[in-house]
Amino acid sequence: MADKRTEISELGEFGLIRRIKSNFSIKNASTVLGIDDDAAVIEAGDKYLLVSTDMLLEGVHFDLAFTPLKHLGYKAVAVNVSDIAAMNGYPKQLTVSIGVSNRFSVEAVDALYDGIKMACEAYEVDLVGGDTTASVSGLVISVTILGEVDKDKLVKRNSAKKKEIICVTGDLGAAYMGLQVLEREKQVFLENPDMQPQLENYSIIVGRQLKPEARMDIIHELKDKGIVPTSMIDISDGLASDLFHICNQSGVGATLYEDKLPIDEQTYQTAGSFKIDPVTCVMNGGEDYELLFTIKQEDFEKLKNHPDIHFIGYIQVQDKGINLVTKAENVVPLQAQGWDHFHKS
Amino acid sequence: MADKRTEISELGEFGLIRRIKSNFSIKNASTVLGIDDDAAVIEAGDKYLLVSTDMLLEGVHFDLAFTPLKHLGYKAVAVNVSDIAAMNGYPKQLTVSIGVSNRFSVEAVDALYDGIKMACEAYEVDLVGGDTTASVSGLVISVTILGEVDKDKLVKRNSAKKKEIICVTGDLGAAYMGLQVLEREKQVFLENPDMQPQLENYSIIVGRQLKPEARMDIIHELKDKGIVPTSMIDISDGLASDLFHICNQSGVGATLYEDKLPIDEQTYQTAGSFKIDPVTCVMNGGEDYELLFTIKQEDFEKLKNHPDIHFIGYIQVQDKGINLVTKAENVVPLQAQGWDHFHKS
Numbered sequence: 006m007a008d009k010r011t012e013i014s015e016l017g018e019f020g021l022i023r024r025i026k027s028n029f030s031i032k033n034a035s036t037v038l039g040i041d042d043d044a045a046v047i048e049a050g051d052k053y054l055l056v057s058t059d060m061l062l063e064g065v066h067f068d069l070a071f072t073p074l075k076h077l078g079y080k081a082v083a084v085n086v087s088d089i090a091a092m093n094g095y096p097k098q099l100t101v102s103i104g105v106s107n108r109f110s111v112e113a114v115d116a117l118y119d120g121i122k123m124a125c126e127a128y129e130v131d132l133v134g135g136d137t138t139a140s141v142s143g144l145v146i147s148v149t150i151l152g153e154v155d156k157d158k159l160v161k162r163n164s165a166k167k168k169e170i171i172c173v174t175g176d177l178g179a180a181y182m183g184l185q186v187l188e189r190e191k192q193v194f195l196e197n198p199d200m201q202p203q204l205e206n207y208s209i210i211v212g213r214q215l216k217p218e219a220r221m222d223i224i225h226e227l228k229d230k231g232i233v234p235t236s237m238i239d240i241s242d243g244l245a246s247d248l249f250h251i252c253n254q255s256g257v258g259a260t261l262y263e264d265k266l267p268i269d270e271q272t273y274q275t276a277g278s279f280k281i282d283p284v285t286c287v288m289n290g291g292e293d294y295e296l297l298f299t300i301k302q303e304d305f306e307k308l309k310n311h312p313d314i315h316f317i318g319y320i321q322v323q324d325k326g327i328n329l330v331t332k333a334e335n336v337v338p339l340q341a342q343g344w345d346h347f348h349k350s
Numbered sequence: 351m352a353d354k355r356t357e358i359s360e361l362g363e364f365g366l367i368r369r370i371k372s373n374f375s376i377k378n379a380s381t382v383l384g385i386d387d388d389a390a391v392i393e394a395g396d397k398y399l400l401v402s403t404d405m406l407l408e409g410v411h412f413d414l415a416f417t418p419l420k421h422l423g424y425k426a427v428a429v430n431v432s433d434i435a436a437m438n439g440y441p442k443q444l445t446v447s448i449g450v451s452n453r454f455s456v457e458a459v460d461a462l463y464d465g466i467k468m469a470c471e472a473y474e475v476d477l478v479g480g481d482t483t484a485s486v487s488g489l490v491i492s493v494t495i496l497g498e499v500d501k502d503k504l505v506k507r508n509s510a511k512k513k514e515i516i517c518v519t520g521d522l523g524a525a526y527m528g529l530q531v532l533e534r535e536k537q538v539f540l541e542n543p544d545m546q547p548q549l550e551n552y553s554i555i556v557g558r559q560l561k562p563e564a565r566m567d568i569i570h571e572l573k574d575k576g577i578v579p580t581s582m583i584d585i586s587d588g589l590a591s592d593l594f595h596i597c598n599q600s601g602v603g604a605t606l607y608e609d610k611l612p613i614d615e616q617t618y619q620t621a622g623s624f625k626i627d628p629v630t631c632v633m634n635g636g637e638d639y640e641l642l643f644t645i646k647q648e649d650f651e652k653l654k655n656h657p658d659i660h661f662i663g664y665i666q667v668q669d670k671g672i673n674l675v676t677k678a679e680n681v682v683p684l685q686a687q688g689w690d691h692f693h694k695s
Contacts, residue, residue, distance in 0.1 A: 011456035013484075021456070021482050025463050029470065029477045033442050035498070036476045045478035047443060047496065050395015058479055058494055060447040064486040097378050098392060102405040102492055111356035111366070118370050125374065131381045132374045133390035134403055137366050139358075141409040142487030147447055149403055149494040151392065153380070 041254065042162050043091035043238060044152065053159055055152040057088035063143030070194075071187045071202075074113055076215045078120025081146045084241065086128045086219035087294040089152035091239040093160040093224060098133045098151040099125070104140030117146075128221060158233055160298070163254035165236035169299040171259060171318040172234075172308070174220050176267040177244055178283055181290025182275045183207065183214030209271045217294045223314070230307045234298035245288040245339045247297055248327060258325040261318035261339070263332050284329075288339065386599065387507050388436035388583060389497065398504055400497040402433035408488030415539075416532045416547075419458055421560045423465025426491050429586070431473045431564035432639040434497035436584040438505040438569060443478045444470070447492040449485030462491075473566060503578055505643070508599035510581035514644040516604060516663040517579075517653070519565050521612040522589055523628055526635025527620045528552065528559030554616045562639040568659070575652045579643035590633040590684045592642050593672060603670040606663035606684070608677050629674075633684065 013021060026040045037053060038046035044057035061067060061081055069077075082099065089096045101121060105114060125132055130150070190202040204211055219239075227234065236255055238247045244266075252259050268283050276283040299320055300308065308314050327339045358366060371385045382398060383391035389402035406412060406426055414422075427444065434441045446466060450459060470477055475495070535547040549556055564584075572579065581600055583592045589611075597604050613628050621628040644665055645653065653659050672684045 031476050033476050039478045058445040060481045062449050062485050065484050100403040104407050131376050131378050133384045136405045145490050147492035
């Protein structure tokens, strides 16, 4: 046994998480929900406390060749706020730990924290702690966020039911196409340093990649309309992967309609010029940080005229599987090929 | 301004933290205490929630040449529990994020989490979340811990007062000397791979370096005896540096006595063989994870026979400074030269 070596890529990220989770059990009465959702849920008086964490590593999650540090700081906070939004909660506090090598100056650290501060103000979150350390390799950022939610307003992934309507906010696939553009311009620059990056026609999708927003606006609006989604997740790994999480944890299937998928015109055009199917960007691109949620049919009336909420399908019984009805009316089973950093390429 | 480059080593870790902190303010009513202490303090019904976080980077905080992964996992949890203990609190939940390169196998990740699990059981903490990601450089571990404390039992750093007695648990300097031994044996091995490491005479100090314990036993005992320290911190950077935190934040001075400093015989002997002053190990070594706290004089009777609590000095008015009375009865001002990863060597 001591000699056995299993590659992490054989398990993938989700397999590794399942393996870790299976060895741990919950013992404290105050722990309501552990590793199963966008955030953990903890008893805190008359509310629930929400906790989520994300780690961003240089060379894996971001490339400083085209990522301004201020944007990176903003994004590191926004993606954590998005996890709190996905529980129908409100972000309150966060901790930020950074590892920086001596190639970073104090001014570079200032730029990173300028972005963190801007996001803290936008999302009304307090920076309450963290750790700063030297790094012998790249930049490391680890953020943990705390939020709160009324106990009767908590929304989990595992509670979608048959006939409910599947909703998604904003548009999808843009952040992925933004990344393709940035990586192409980086290659052009590396081959010919006199070339200036051509980004003016890609401002929307590049912005979605570099400075995503958490959809707290939607959480506030749902509250104002008296709607509690029946299940919710934020789209970080791609629509397919994140819909699979809802369906698998809820024990249901789903049917999506290609012609209902919200794709921005710039995403669509750019995908075409890269010869990438825009539906692939939507399904497997990731980093959208839009909200995917289900509502009861009776709540449809209250949301049907919302300009930024799209009704892309409905929940089925599990036996029906998870399918996409294409524009040509073919029924195609979805694959959950979300982004996996451990995947062998 | 855009061209100005200030090296982080010019500020040091504490200078960098002060600079970051000065740009942020607290806005949410639920935030009781931010960056000033071992843990942040947050309103949570009839108790306070405590939050602390630590990041451990390969090549900076640990060397896998002599650190078993299981020990490393245990230590990553223990050092965070120690921060909750330092607030007189009880750890409840934690999140663990890891970045691992493809030189790590699934079995290596298992070993790391075996240690994390062992510590979760020892300290009665639930693993409730985290992040797993690929790393293109070394192993990265980021732990955030949540704890709780009764509102009237919270102990901060800024509340020590004149004439109070300065207490420390266990013994100091051992972890630092353990690290010196491990680094020496690594050098011997690198020069002659046939040599086996000679560690049998150093089991106590090597153990203190590789597998430190948080002093939750003391927190339970203080509760049983009805004692609430007037201020407290855990010793992670060395006695001098951590006493400076208490004194500076409390606006007081202190007098310590060299002959009262608790130093284990093995630490003392090994320091001698390395030609290092044992008092330097105690003052500036760090990683002891013992508790440094102050008590009112009237509580001394209740603790005076405790085998593992040592009374090393007393709190003075600020004008008197922070001094060590040596065995030769010289009064030496202390320097806060704690461990600083950003320090130029």
